[in-house]
Amino acid sequence: MVGEEQQQPEMAEDLTQQLRSKATELLLREEWKEAVLAYSQFINICQGQISKTRQHPDPDNLPKLHKSLCLALSNRAEARSRLREFAEALKDCDQALEIGSAHFKTLLCKGKILLNLNRYSMALDCFKIALLDPHASGNAECLNGYLEKCKRLEFLSRTGAFDLSDWVVNGYRGKSPELAEYIGPAQIRKSAISGRGLFATKNVDAGTLVLVTKAIATERGILPSEDSGENAQLVMWKNFIDRVTGSITKCPRTHNLVSTLSISEDEDGLQVPDISLFGPEGEETGHSNEKLDMGRILNILDVNSLVEDAVSAKVLGKNSDYYGVGLWILASFINHSCNPNARRLHVGDYVMVHASRDVKAGEEFTFGYYDALSPLGKRKEMSKTWGFQCNCKRCKFEEEMWGKQEIREIEMGLERGMDVGGAVYRLEEGMRRWVVRGKEKGYLRASFWSAYSGTYCSEKSMKRWGRRIPAVDAVVDSVLEVVGSDERLVKVQVEGSKKTNGLADMERSVKLGKGVYGKAVKKQALRALLELGFH
Numbered sequence: 001m002v003g004e005e006q007q008q009p010e011m012a013e014d015l016t017q018q019l020r021s022k023a024t025e026l027l028l029r030e031e032w033k034e035a036v037l038a039y040s041q042f043i044n045i046c047q048g049q050i051s052k053t054r055q056h057p058d059p060d061n062l063p064k065l066h067k068s069l070c071l072a073l074s075n076r077a078e079a080r081s082r083l084r085e086f087a088e089a090l091k092d093c094d095q096a097l098e099i100g101s102a103h104f105k106t107l108l109c110k111g112k113i114l115l116n117l118n119r120y121s122m123a124l125d126c127f128k129i130a131l132l133d134p135h136a137s138g139n140a141e142c143l144n145g146y147l148e149k150c151k152r153l154e155f156l157s158r159t160g161a162f163d164l165s166d167w168v169v170n171g172y173r174g175k176s177p178e179l180a181e182y183i184g185p186a187q188i189r190k191s192a193i194s195g196r197g198l199f200a201t202k203n204v205d206a207g208t209l210v211l212v213t214k215a216i217a218t219e220r221g222i223l224p225s226e227d228s229g230e231n232a233q234l235v236m237w238k239n240f241i242d243r244v245t246g247s248i249t250k251c252p253r254t255h256n257l258v259s260t261l262s263i264s265e266d267e268d269g270l271q272v273p274d275i276s277l278f279g280p281e282g283e284e285t286g287h288s289n290e291k292l293d294m295g296r297i298l299n300i301l302d303v304n305s306l307v308e309d310a311v312s313a314k315v316l317g318k319n320s321d322y323y324g325v326g327l328w329i330l331a332s333f334i335n336h337s338c339n340p341n342a343r344r345l346h347v348g349d350y351v352m353v354h355a356s357r358d359v360k361a362g363e364e365f366t367f368g369y370y371d372a373l374s375p376l377g378k379r380k381e382m383s384k385t386w387g388f389q390c391n392c393k394r395c396k397f398e399e400e401m402w403g404k405q406e407i408r409e410i411e412m413g414l415e416r417g418m419d420v421g422g423a424v425y426r427l428e429e430g431m432r433r434w435v436v437r438g439k440e441k442g443y444l445r446a447s448f449w450s451a452y453s454g455t456y457c458s459e460k461s462m463k464r465w466g467r468r469i470p471a472v473d474a475v476v477d478s479v480l481e482v483v484g485s486d487e488r489l490v491k492v493q494v495e496g497s498k499k500t501n502g503l504a505d506m507e508r509s510v511k512l513g514k515g516v517y518g519k520a521v522k523k524q525a526l527r528a529l530l531e532l533g534f535h
């Protein structure tokens with residue numbers, strides 16, 4: 001076959017025109033992969049012609065060729081961004097902008113890609129320059145929309161001033177609120193628990209937002225009841241792996257950030273990355289040397305993926321067959337504790353982490369990978385499934401206490417349907433005899449929480465045991481001190497106070513609610529929630 005450059009100039013011109021028309025048609029038909037191929041061919045030809053023209057200068061033709069090349073690069077960027085190949089698409093945009101620094105279509109495309117990558121201020125710069133272009137007048141509404149969105153998200157990512165009130169009060173119905181990535185008063189440091197952890201950089205009170213981060217990939221669905229949903233879960237897991245692999249392959253930044261995550265081996269030797277790398281304006285680092293083969297990706301996912309139906313997501317009131325799994329990189333640096341001080345809330349593709357009780361500067365933020373309001377045996381089982389053994393103070397203390405015959409009898413009694421009020425009474429009496437004080441009381445109460453909750457919420461139980469067991473406020477406070485706020489604590493506080501005093505202490509409950517939902521749900525909304533009886 002005759003090469004393009006050896007063809008007659010008119011013939012080559014015809015072929016080039018045909019290729020350009022074909023590429024445009026594919027783009028209009030939204031056949032993105034094919035459009036990328038056609039534009040790539042066209043771009044090669046254009047670049048060839050430009051270098052030929054440089055050798056035999058043709059001042060009339062050169063600007064025309066540059067214009068065609070710029071447009072083709074811009075269109076290929078559009079097609080690549082639709083395929084979510086953002087890194088390649090950005091390269092195309094930058095090449096096009098080298099030719100025409102104010103090329104409207106390219107600036108718009110680059111701005112949209114940057115917005116998708118949560119790089120708000122860089123996106124804002126693109127839209128601002130685009131606004132100066134004469135083409136902007138015909139696209140003013142759309143452009144202003146993007147500008148406003150960038151400004152809003154940039155403000156949110158800088159201040160963390162989110163407001164989820166309406167969405168939460170409306171029972172999480174409708175579109176989830178617009179969020180932006182945010183890093184609060186936190187830094188990554190070596191942890192005494194294991195490897196690296198996330199630490200408070202200043203004293204924070206309950207409800208303070210720690211971070212908001214968008215998933216690299218998620219997979220969600222309702223599991224069918226037949227075959228107990230296991231097959232469906234496997235299919236979802238496979239899809240999830242494909243999505244994560246896709247994101248890693250398409251984006252070097254994602255590759256680099258994922259490669260910082262633990263595979264739960266030799267954690268203490270792992271490097272401690274700077275937290276700013278993970279933020280919306282985090283630096284573009286070069287390609288990491290760390291190879292991410294399939295085996296390593298699977299190990300990383302095994303250790304770091306979060307399941308949305310975990311206890312903290314129950315607050316979303318999702319269908320019981322709902323299953324959602326995702327990888328949120330920054331949240332992956334948070335270790336587990338059975339006396340956690342942070343909670344996570346899943347909102348769309350984002351996870352928000354906030355302090356669930358007051359946390360001192362230098363203290364490590366931890367959340368429960370599994371339910372902290374459960375007894376030692378159950379927690380041990382769960383930590384096994386996570387592949388580690390929890391050695392927190394609470395576990396160590398309870399290990400000792402479970403040596404006591406009486407504790408085991410109460411636990412077995414409850415399993416066999418023992419009267420919950422009686423169990424609480426026996427435990428409280430036991431703690432008095434064993435001189436269990438302070439936090440340790442909270443540990444045991446948290447472990448037997450279901451008995452306390454059953455007692456305080458039952459009129460019958462309260463009639464029988466109410467005078468012989470501690471007041472609900474004292475118990476809620478001591479459990480709160482060790483596991484942080486939890487919707488179940490608020491529920492018992494509200495119900496229990498009504499049963500003892502006849503009215504719930506609204507201020508106290510609102511404070512507890514703040515620890516559950518974070519400050520992103522405002523006081524007024526929390527009051528409304530409490531009046532509605534809490535979700």
Ligand SMILES: C[S@@+](CC[C@H](N)C(=O)[O-])C[C@H]1O[C@@H](n2cnc3c(N)ncnc32)[C@H](O)[C@@H]1O
Pocket residue numbers: 193194195196197261262264265267270303304331332333334335336337386387388389390391392
């Ligand atoms: C999501 S990562 C947490 C961050 C991790 N420490 C790191 O350096 O990247 C989960 C892994 O951290 C370790 N880990 C977290 N919480 C732990 C705990 N309470 N006790 C022991 N190991 C824990 C386990 O190796 C677990 O597989």
